[in-house]
Amino acid sequence: MNQDKQTILTDKWGRQMDYLRIAVTDRCNLRCFYCMPAEGIQYLPKKELMSYEEILRVTQNLAELGVKKIRITGGEPFLRKDLMQLLRKITEIDGITSLNLTTNGVLTYPHLKELKEIGIDHINLSLDSLDKQNFFAITRRDEYNKVMQTLDGLLDHGIKTKINMVVMNGRNEHEIQAMAKLTKNKNISVRFIEEMPFNGSDDQNAKIFSAQDILDELKHHYPALQKIAQEPNSPSTAYQIPDYAGSLGIIAAYTRSFCGTCNRIRLTATGSIKNCLYDEGVLDVKGILRTGISDEALKETFIQTVQRKEVNGFVAEINRQKNTQITESMSTIGG
Numbered sequence: 001m002n003q004d005k006q007t008i009l010t011d012k013w014g015r016q017m018d019y020l021r022i023a024v025t026d027r028c029n030l031r032c033f034y035c036m037p038a039e040g041i042q043y044l045p046k047k048e049l050m051s052y053e054e055i056l057r058v059t060q061n062l063a064e065l066g067v068k069k070i071r072i073t074g075g076e077p078f079l080r081k082d083l084m085q086l087l088r089k090i091t092e093i094d095g096i097t098s099l100n101l102t103t104n105g106v107l108t109y110p111h112l113k114e115l116k117e118i119g120i121d122h123i124n125l126s127l128d129s130l131d132k133q134n135f136f137a138i139t140r141r142d143e144y145n146k147v148m149q150t151l152d153g154l155l156d157h158g159i160k161t162k163i164n165m166v167v168m169n170g171r172n173e174h175e176i177q178a179m180a181k182l183t184k185n186k187n188i189s190v191r192f193i194e195e196m197p198f199n200g201s202d203d204q205n206a207k208i209f210s211a212q213d214i215l216d217e218l219k220h221h222y223p224a225l226q227k228i229a230q231e232p233n234s235p236s237t238a239y240q241i242p243d244y245a246g247s248l249g250i251i252a253a254y255t256r257s258f259c260g261t262c263n264r265i266r267l268t269a270t271g272s273i274k275n276c277l278y279d280e281g282v283l284d285v286k287g288i289l290r291t292g293i294s295d296e297a298l299k300e301t302f303i304q305t306v307q308r309k310e311v312n313g314f315v316a317e318i319n320r321q322k323n324t325q326i327t328e329s330m331s332t333i334g335g
């Protein structure tokens with residue numbers, strides 16, 4: 001293949017994909033009500049998950065097409081056995097310059113030293129409440145102390161940390177101020193995210209606490225809030241409270257105002273490639289790997305798949321809804 005590596009994975013709208021998010025499992029040890037029903041979802045039998053060899057092969061081939069950044073997510077990634085071995089192998093792939101992880105923090109603390117050693121770039125810690133009781137009400141699990149231990153450990157190990165808080169009407173919007181205050185002395189980024197319709201059912205929250213609502217709430221408590229430069233391709237609009245050590249971000253994940261700069265594709269726990277969080281999966285990569293496709297043909301398939309990426313998440317969602325009204329759980333997609 002003699003195309004320029006920089007431009008191979010380009011969609012028909014001119015966007016270049018250099019970021020792959022990999023859900024390594026669909027299992028989770030929390031039951032956040034906005035993500036999964038209380039009884040959980042129908043987990044895949046183990047052989048239906050992508051093996052580590054398959055994940056590495058996909059990553060290697062996509063790296064050869066210009067993917068540079070990887071995020072490992074799930075389900076809860078640390079529920080998958082030998083995760084650290086997979087992470088190490090990913091760092092050895094030529095062309096991968098940034099390895100990141102999204103975790104709920106329950107099982108993460110014992111791995112922090114090794115994560116630092118292998119050069120993890122950023123860890124995103126999902127944390128929707130700083131109040132132990134409210135944490136339990138949202139996650140339906142009593143794991144608050146372990147998550148807070150992980151947060152402290154991340155800072156002690158000097159690992160770049162982002163806290164992701166999904167803001168939900170009537171559940172935790174009253175904690176926005178307290179979350180923002182975490183950035184006073186801690187050099188972390190706290191990002192407030194709109195709830196999205198991915199809870200594994202057809203019963204969705206009718207009233208979203210929007211990005212604008214979040215901004216209004218922040219400005220109410222911190223009138224001096226300043227907009228700051230945001231990272232390239234980031235879905236997050238960045239802010240800072242003057243003289244605070246860390247920064248804030250608002251992610252309009254439901255309003256979808258950032259599709260124009262999208263640079264990401266996803267590999268779900270079920271082994272399908274998604275061009276968009278809101279599409280229904282555009283390539284059964286597990287299936288084609290298991291029928292013995294060559295690396296050359298695999299790369300060609302990836303190139304063609306990316307070209308089919310929809311212009312934005314609204315179009316992708318309309319197409320998906322032609323087939324089903326039931327949303328996947330975010331635990332399968334990986335967020």
Ligand code: SAM
Binds near residue numbers: 196
């Ligand atoms: N278990 C890991 C964790 O909790 O970070 C990784 C997987 S989890 C599905 C990834 C992110 O998706 C979490 O931050 C979670 O809060 C977010 N998420 C799940 N369902 C969501 C929804 N319906 N709307 C917005 N964010 C959601």
